[in-house]
Amino acid sequence: MSRALMTGNVAAAWGARLANVDYIPAFPITPQTEIIETLASWVDEGLVDAKLTMLESEHSMVTAAGAAAATGARVFTATSSQGLLYALEMLYAVAGWRVPFVMVNVSRGVASPITLEPDHEDILAARDSGFLQLHAATCQEVVDFVLLGYALGEDPRVRLPVLVNEDGFQLSFTREPVALPAASDIAELLGTFDPMGSALRGGNPTSQGIAVLDPSAYSYFRYEIHLASRAALAAWDEVAVSFAEITGRRYEPVEVYRADDAEVAIVAIGSFSTKLKEAVDRLRDAGQRVGLVRPLLLRPFPDAQLREALAGKKGVLVFDQNLSMGKGGVLHTEVCSALYGARGAPPIVASFIGGLGGRDLPSEEIYAMVDETLAAVQRGEAPPPRLLFTHRELTQQRRLQVIAGVERAKGGAP
Amino acid sequence: MSGAVYRVRLHGRGGQGIKTAGRVLGTALFLEGFEVQDAPRYGAERRGAPIFAFVRAARGPILERGAIQRPDLVLVADDTVVVVPAAGVLAGVTSRTVMVLCSEQPEDVWRARLAPKGPLHVLPLPLEDRGATSLRHVGMACAGAAARLLGVVSLASLRKAIETELAGVGRAAIDSSLAAAERSFVALSEHAGAAAPGEPIAASGYERPVFVELLCEPVLEATAMVHGARTSELVKTGLWRTVRPEVHAELCHKCHWICASSCPDGAISASESGVARVDYDHCKGCGVCVVACPHHAIAAVPERSTEVPK
Amino acid sequence: MKDTRFAHLKDIPSAHLLGAGTAMCAGCGGLLAVREIHEVLGDRTVFVNAAGCMTLLSTYPFTPFSGSFLYTAMASAPAGAQGVRDALDVLARKGRLAPEDDLSVVVLTGDGSASGMGLSATSAAIDRGLDFLYVCYDNEGYGNTGQQASATTPLGARTATTERGSVASKKDLFGIWAANRPAYVATAIGSEPVDLARKVEKASKIRGPKLLLVLAPCPTGWGFESDQLVEIGRLAVKTGAWPLKEVEGGKIVHTKVPPKRAPVEEYLRAQGRFAHLFEPSRDEATLASIQQSVDAYWRTVTVG
The missing domain is CATH 3.40.50.920 (Rossmann fold)
Structure with missing residues (x-):
């Protein structure tokens, strides 16, 4: 297996490429943008056989991602920080649709105050949404976790969307050697996306994402999302073994x-x-x-x-x-x-x-x-x-506060 | 800890003043020095769909919450909701629950239909609502009846509560509401105090819930989706109807596309003879077809309950 | 309107594709229109829904649709339509979708979403040239929550948040959409079923973004007896308050011009939400302002 230097963002794009995704709804945000730019050029060059659509917001992007997965496409998308927060309503919604896809979050602190620098406040805000959540520590893990994410999320026991987190700057813009699995091996591991009979199709009427006003039925459906997420722990062992057979890299939870x-x-x-x-x-x-x-x-x-x-x-x-x-x-x-x-x-x-x-x-x-x-x-x-x-x-902070006019403000810091 | 609690439930349909009746009763009890809880409960259903309201009152703090499990007093403003299972008119009713129905049917008819174990009273339709297409005063009639049956609300407090809760709707509406409430208050004089606070649910000897361990089930089963078409037809929205459209075949010109295309619910089709046929399981009684028919072949007939719940 | 299968009311199919038994109010003007739209489009249709009254058409385990339905959220139904359309296209290209499995993609949204948080997603879908039909049932307020004022509430109308009548004028969604130059834009109303059917039919034959703004008289929110549904709709058209029109290739065509417009008062008087303009005393200024805006609109219309 050959190794190449690449950023975490390019590794994320490789994950989508190797998974042979069908659809990439996209929206730019620092420090994620390189992922969708990379994929866009690969789509243009015919290296990725997918449709990439620029949406007008992350909220719409996740809606489109979930809707496309509900229509039977393998979907990849990515965001960061404010974008993840803006999409948060839809994270909960599409998890409840039980549609698997992978979204990479390039983590970055959240406003206010606004920053471009990394921390985990964005990704942990999505903790309770129903998405599975994998946290990469290296650029190698970014590509591996995207692929594991598809295998895990699409597992019949699970059927949930997956967030793969890579830390902004520390991984997103840092090049490291990454070993890419062979496309043929991954094709065998993942196969073609199986919508399991629930895809939106002519002649197969379904009503999805619908209201459940009965409290008991609501409890059942919500708890089933939780149980499906828990089932990913059992599925992990099998998926990780198959992945290790291909790559030699065995991941434990x-x-x-x-x-x-x-x-x-x-x-x-x-x-x-x-x-x-x-x-x-x-x-x-x-x-x-x-x-x-x-x-x-x-x-x-x-x-x-x-x-x-x-x-x-x-x-x-x-x-x-x-x-x-x-x-x-x-x-x-x-x-x-x-x-x-x-x-x-x-x-x-x-x-x-x-x-x-x-x-x-x-x-x-x-x-x-x-x-x-x-x-x-x-x-x-x-x-x-x-x-x-x-x-x-703190000493440095005091200097900044002086420049910011704090000493002139009534009751400012001493 | 809480003392004796009065638990009252009012049933009717959206638009009949059930929510207001609950508030009137709540305010009247509050004026009498009670601690009070009152709330309406309705789902996604719309105007004409069954709703209920509940009122709790006690001399001390009320610790109970939410819907009433065992009512002391149940008042039904619109007798057509009795047959609607989802309305839950009889939920938690025991031999010591006092029931009141606003109905044109006499008491013995209701006794025969419901076979109640406890006391049952029938109020006549308020004069204000007789002959009207929609019942607007039945809620207030029930509020007056409830006040009297509890026996702890004076007529003065009832009046004041109505003035308070209806402030802003105009003098005429307040006066007709006062009249409807007072009439039923007076009518039930001899039963004053018949509805007494029930016992709380005891912590010893209770019926133990049978909990289950939910398993992770196959995704197609465990997702909130419907596999198939038109399952909504299992919902009998005909039960919402207070007015029934009746097609007079001899007047019908068999131009069913006119009435059918005006029906929002798609409840009209053509019979084999070409005469318009109404699907009474689903017709909500909006009356659009009655107005739309150019030959006046569809009449609006008031609907009254004739069936007994199973 | 030559290439139409709808010359007469009886030409409109009555297969009852939209099942009965839904939770919509008795006499719902929106439901009347959606029923007909489903009939014309057929069952190979997916309705992608934004939060509003029509969300409650499908409540587990009940759905009225013969086609499919996907509820998204209040702001992003057009993006949901984008995802469905894109997926169908890419799967067809990759040979994973049989032609007969394809779907017409329809957004079903209320005016509250369409004129507020959903406007950005709608505009963007037009920008992208999405091949879809956007149906906005316009009940001129946030109907599902009890008729609070939305951007499409008309001048003078009382709502739960404008007790003395709205002081703002109705947002011109038709104009906003038309300015984006989609493939097709039209207004319609359920009480003019032939006009509505022709427009849906026409839209279904055009590729690209098609937008349909359907006035949805609402007995609950507007304050009229449910049996007056069709009459209110006719008055809306007869008084010129609701112009029936379409845009194709940048040209606005009025599909039904009232020969002699009745005073708009006739339409307003029939609705409780305008009662305060007449009782206890006439609000001449507002009434005149409403009539003037209708007159001003029709002065700009060249008939023929």
Whole structure:
């Protein structure tokens, strides 16, 4: 299998190309745009046999994606940040239509204040929509997860749309070597999209997306979406094995890195997890028993695998690149709910928030987080959630505030 | 903790003042110093479709929520909704539930039809609604009856509640509403206090729900979609009808395309002889065909319940 | 109107493709039009719906359609139509769609969506040249939620949010659409079934974006007895308040010109939503303004 250098965005486009998609509804947004530009040129050159249609908004784009999938086409689309939020109503809607397709989200912080830099607030806003959610850590995983996404979403047990997340800039604009599977192997893995008899067709009347006003029937349908999402955990094992046979790359719902004998496990998702692996290696060099536990799947949430991976640890350090206003880190909450009451659940689960709006995660901060977690283990009490924000940053912030006229405003910062 | 709670349910159709009747009763009870909950409940259905309203009242805080499981008093403003299963007129009715129907049929007819285990009273149609195409005062008649049957609402409070809730609709409408409500209030004088607060649902010896573990089912079954055409015809919207179009074959010129093309519900077709035929299972009684027929061959006949629910 | 199979009312098919038993109000003007449109288009049709009264045509497990139906959301039904059309086209090209499995794609939307949050999606679908029929049933307000004012509520009309009558004039959706130069634009009304059938027939023979604005008298929202449905529609046309017209190749043609327009008051008086213009005292200024705008419109019309 040959390897080539490519950005995460080009890798995402390759995922669509290898999946032999039929339809690409598109709308530009930074840092996603390169994906649709790449696909548009491939369609023009005849390298991708699909129709690409520019919509007028992401809301319309996801509507068109769901409608085309309901008509029996294999669909790929992509967005970022504000676009994902703008489309959010339709994410819930098309998940309820039970139409599989893949949407790549190139994650980027959300307004306000508006930014172009990455974090996970956009993608986690879509957490409860019914889309499956896969978080890539490398450009290789971007293409692999798009392909796994089709296999998983189209599985007869699942039939749900899939979001594949790649971090803006960290992956979207970063070139890495990527091994592309052979198109023929993927064609065999995925086959042609099977609408399973529900496609909109002349002579086969169906009414879809319809109102359900009976509370019991509504409960049933909503819960079936949840069960289908949970069924993706079982489907994953088979799909991942088939994928590994083709590519040699075997993915588990939760990656465990040097964590088997660890006292402290770091839990994180996305591209910073490679950075966390590097830190784990350095901490191991320094004699500390630290490991990384990384969910690849956020929906369905791999509770059992996480419980197993974290059982017996003295402390867990959850690194969140997001913030649920008024609560804190979303991943921290999810990990805690998976662990609470479980046999061997770690007594300490510390919460750290960082990497917001593209903020870097320096190695020293990782070491310090581990230190603080170990101290909490010693104390026997979880620390309060910490935002990774240094004295130097606050000093700089004060300078910006002065320029912004804060000292002239009544009651401004001292 | 809550004390004794009065639980009242009012049934009728959209446009008959059921929501207002619930509010009038709620306000009247509030004026009498009760804690009150009142709310209308209606689904996606439209004008003419069955709706209900409910009122709870107690001397202390009311902790119950939502629809009433076991009503103490059920009032039916439009007797044609009794046969509509979805209307749920008899839901939760027990031997101690007092029932009131606004109907042109006498009490013994309703006793025979419904075989109620508890007390049943029939109110005549309000004078204001007799001969009218739509019933506009039946809700108010029920509010007056409810106030009297509860026995804890004075005529003065009832009047004040009507003035309050109808403020803005004009003097004439208020006066006719007052008249309709007062008449039924007076008519049921001898039954004042007949509707008493029922017992709450006990936490011991209750009927245990049988929960099931839902399984992940095949997607075609577990998706909110309809596989096929025209399943709506299973819905008998004919039950909405308060006025029935009747085709007089001797007057019909067999130009059925005229009346049929005017029917929004597609409930008119041609019979074998060419005479227009109305699909009474689905005709909502809008009356468009009555007006559209150039030969005046379709008459509007008031609909009254003649069937008993199974 | 030479190439039409609809010379007379009895030519309109009555296969009852739209089943009865729906939750629409008794005497619904929108339903009357949708029924006829389904009859003319046939059962190889998919109705892509935006949130509104007609969303409740299909409530699980009931649907009245002989064709298919897809509810999307309030803002994006034209995008749903785009997705369906694009998918059908690409599947046909790839040999995965038999010709007889193809569908006519129709958007079914109310005026609230069409004139508000759905306007952008509609305009964009026209820009893209989408081959679809866009049907807006115009009941001049947010009917499904109890008739609040929409951008298409006419001057003087009382709604749940304009108790003293709307001070804004009705948004000219026809003009907005026509300015985008789609393949076909027309107005219609259910009480003129032959005119409506011809327009739907004509639209079905043209490729590209076709838009149909159908006035939908609403007994519930407009305040008239349901049996007056057809009469109200006739008055709308007879008084000139609702011009029946179409645009083809940039030229506006009026398909039914009232020979002698009746005063618009006749139309207004028949509806409760305009009652405050007459009682307790006549609102001469508003009445004159409404009549003037109708007169001004017809002065611009060259008949023939």
